[in-house]
Amino acid sequence: MRNVLLLVIAAASLMGAPKAPAWVNALLNSPATKFDGKVGAHVLLQEHRVTIDGLGKAFLRVRSAARILNNGGRGRASARMLYRKDSGKVKDLNAWLITPSGTVKEYGKKEAIDIALAENDVYSEGRARAIIAGAEAIAGSLFAYEGESEESSIFTQREWRFQDDEPALLSRFVLELPPGWRAESKTYNHPTIEPKVSGSTFTWELENLPPIVLEGAGPGIEGLAPRVAISYYPPAGAQADAVSFSTWPEVSAWLSALNDPQAVADATLRAKVKDLTEAARTEREKVEALGRFVQGIKYVSIQMGISRGGGYRPHTASEVLTKLYGDCKDKANLLRTMLREAGIEAYPVAVFAGDPTYVRKDWPSPHQFNHAIVAIRVSDDYQAPAVAGHPDIGRILYFDPTDEYTPIGLLPAHEQGSFALLVHPTKGDLVAVPRAQPEANHLERTIKASLNDDGSLTAVVTEKCTGESASANRRILRGANEAEYRKVIERWIARGVPGSQVEKIETSDDTGEFQLDVELTAPSYGQIMNARLWMFKPALVERRGWYGLREEKRTQPFLLDPDSYSESVEVTLPNQFRVDELPESVELNSAHGTFRTSWEHSNGTLLFRRSFRTNGGEIAPEDYAELRKFLRTVETAADSAVVLQKQ
């Protein structure tokens, strides 16, 4: 079939029809591997070739090709070259689509679009030139593109991830250095990959990479895909417009040199600080007032690489305050500046948001981070889960002003327990971000319910939560209008109590604790069988956001958050029924946590209690079975039923 395709293409080229370059046509011969239906595309070639001129410019040439396997893979039928408006440009971008019938479609300038990377990027610095084949790329097509860009870059470090979640036939990174330069690399998520060296050209490549199927509650692609972290150096004594790092303090000092000049207050900023902290009497009140304000600044989300350090330099605090828009480093810088005006020292902190296991200690580089938060120096009186000690600076409160749902004193779960870089001109280094105790992420639920002889139920559900549970609730509440939020709650209640009617919903959010009160009725709850037996589950409502534990085995770590909850359910039983069967109490102590249930019954009232606690952590695949057993026991207990019999 492929030979036929090649002949068709050759014939078409003779007739002046669009044609693909030889390197694309050669890929048509690639073996067709069968994959699971969830795999949308097979990447046949992913190649980046970076040429460093030693004078501050880097030239990138990209070749990429993928076979589209089904509609789910159409996202691969697109070409993107990223650039920053102030320091780079895309010189060329062309693409080709070869359909299963051999028709070739060429894409060039006319089909290319230029887009802002983030729609809300008001500074419009991160952009992309793109060609999108979209719906034209039917299953069986091959999409390929070639692009060139240049950027001004002072860095002597690069990272190359060999794949995304799709399988890759060949993935290659080529680094062309000026004569005399050398390169070193570290390999992560794979046995060491040594580069092939030819003169001052270094090539790292991998072949036949299988698809990565995320198993849920684990690291993301960044934490699983093989990658190399590359550092390159000019010859000793040579002048080069470049920065290199061999220690974390060096990275910190360099970032500090970028950040500190931007942390300057003007009169407007000083006035704003004064206004916001006027009523604050304590250090905590000042921190909270300023932190809340910066959390309210509109967030611009941009993810792209950096060039001449521009990507790491925040906008000035005054500019961000004026425009009321900023990305994470802008917000961190603004807060830091405002705190300083209020007499409180604070420092930027670089973290990797999304995967606490991503950052590796053995490669000092700003490239390992994608997010900025703040470290605030606080007194010994200041107590909070996100406070930790620093040997040189003292007690530090870590705070993320980008996350508007996590109050001061806590950090979002995906940043806890990770390595981060505290940025300071002389005392900066890699630090371990504190991980909160389970009690800081606590859900307490109380249910008072009445079962009536006619089978109906009335109940009041009260939930109080802190930490990540509270943040999740805030996200849902603030992300929806009144009617939408009501629907969310009604759906949640209806899953446990079919046919229920929610009579009242009240929320309150105070000093970090979120409370939800729901009053409900259900005309017929539980099954009365033959007017004689009544089976019902006292755990009326499920735990929102519980772990999905479908698979029996894992190949990837399971990231368990520190967590605790307790529930007390008091049910007034119907007069005409007596308890016939009660589940057994459970007491479970595992390496991963503890779980208890208890059942009591007296004077027509049933009392069910359960409590759960886990310290969290990264659970290795070989320990998953035990964790699953523990969590499934917890899950199954929620399904426990009580049987009443009519007297």
Place this chain on the structure above:
Amino acid sequence: MCTLRHAIIATFLLVFAATGFAVEWEPIESGMLQISEPKIDKNADAEILLWRTRIEDRDDRGQLVLFRSHYVRVKVFTERGRESQSTVDLHQVGKGQIRDLKARTIKRDGTIIPLEKDQVFEREVLRASGLRIRKHSFSLPSVEVGDIIEYQWTQYHDNELADYLELEVERDLPTWKLIYQVKPIDWGKYGLRYIMKNRAFQCDAKPWTRFGAGLYQTVYENIPAFKEEVWAPSDAQLRAWLLIYYEEPENPTPAKFWKDYGKKLYGEYKRDTKVDGKVKTLAQQLIAGKQDDSERLGAIATYCKTQIKNIYHPLFGISTADLTKFKAATKPSQTIERGLGTGGDINQLFVALAEASGFDARIARMVGRDRYFFDPSFTSAYFMQRDSVAVNVGGTWKFFDLANPFIEDGMLAWQEECVQALIGDPDEPKFVQTPISPASRTRKKRSGRFELLEDGTLKGTFEVVLTGHEGAGRKYALARKTEAEWEEEIKDLIKARFDLAEVSEVKVLNVKDVAKPFTYRCAISIPGYAQRTGRRIFIAPSFFERNSQPLFRTSERRFPIAFNHGWSEVDSVRILLPAGYDLDNADAPNPIAMGKVGGQMTKISVEMDGGRKFLVVERTLTFGDGGALLFPVEAYPSLKQVFELISKNDDHVITLKSLEASSGGVQ
């Protein structure tokens, strides 16, 4: 209005200078600043105090320009309101422009904080060949709960007119006062007779009063927010809105309008359905040997559905590149030659072939139920966007929809069932109600064979067969996808109800077969399907409805309830029971009768086979027969109760008792 637009562009010569619409800020009553509770909806996060839009059509140096100028004033009542309202994004597409943008925050103490120029971001979000999208964004300064925010801007749209322009009345926030000001073009200056007309939908039409030279204004007050509800008619049927459009000044009666329109329709498609030699030859071939009208029409329909590819239908997988090059046919024989066409081409071909076979066949035009419920008093064809074919068979009009090959013979798309179809005629066009298919034609036939294990696991195999609208809809959704994707979708469907289930051996059949029903089969194992206690097993044997949620869950409702079509379900489940257990006074739920609308019945019995005991469940449900698809909002409590009863029946539990268990007492 294409004709009008072309006429205007061709004749326009006058030149006007473009001027802006920036206005001064409206004064604010001091009481407004102090208000702390919403007026219209006590739960509102914010309310619009004033939204004023001025619309003007102009000739700007020989080019038509539509100006739209907005003035918005919002009061913020909650943090959520502050977050959602304090940032504003305005999009500008193509050559349109946004100008005169101003904004400010007014604090409760009357302090005004204007938005500075450098606080407005204008940037290009996308640039492509022939397309440019720019976005203007700003964050109102220092907004807090209790503040009022105001902003205004003007948009300029080149080569556009306020013709058939929809104007929102109900928005996502409650509105105290809504003002529309419209200045139409004075066509009289150009020797044209058009005037601007208007119509109000889902609200009492407020008068348009003269507000200046050529300017007219209408005002609406105390408008609630629009909130969507499930199982409701289309937005156009629910939300309050206005339509403004240019027409000739006469106000024909509905009877005259539709008669004239029907004649025009006839003339149009007579031209497009010309019977020539090729059509005649094909028609003769198709009907050769057919015994009666039904067979002859059936043969023609089958040809049109299967031999002519509808370029927009997913069954035929026409690429985007080919779509952009395609031009509709100029005559039916061209469609025959090409073997493909638009839905309109295929319907026209059917008309031509039917006429060549001696039938009286016409194009029938209608308003789809998914768009609007046809109201003949609205003398405009604005909503009439769907065509089918009507054939006179023995004095009765029979309808055919050839554009969608998945629609079964004798049915139309659900959007076209039970609507008034206008059949064109040179003398007496008429409205004929299209038939509605009975609920039995849209059927889910489901059968399962299972074994219940002592630990509560249920495992076995099952099959689902969908016909009618259900089948057509499922085929349509899957036709463009691969077989692997079909299987994944079925697995996802099952896992949505049984998240712990292991699903295997999935087979999906007849997705692209227009003649056979959509079918899928699989093997399944569901741990914890049945509830184990110390001495008993409780099982809900209506497998196919297990974990389904009742259709209606909210306690209150504002809008009527509308179902797309009627449907029926026929389920047969057979479960092998575990040894050592016996039924404990098993019973069946009471049937539910809904008169002509439908009903539900579940029969539960036990069968012995080779010493093994099987629980057998036969369940049927029918709903929406006889066109009972639209219910007034007053019927909601009863309808909700009916579906809750259905759900309760479906959740009916059978108790199995361990033969070794002791009786009584608490464990």
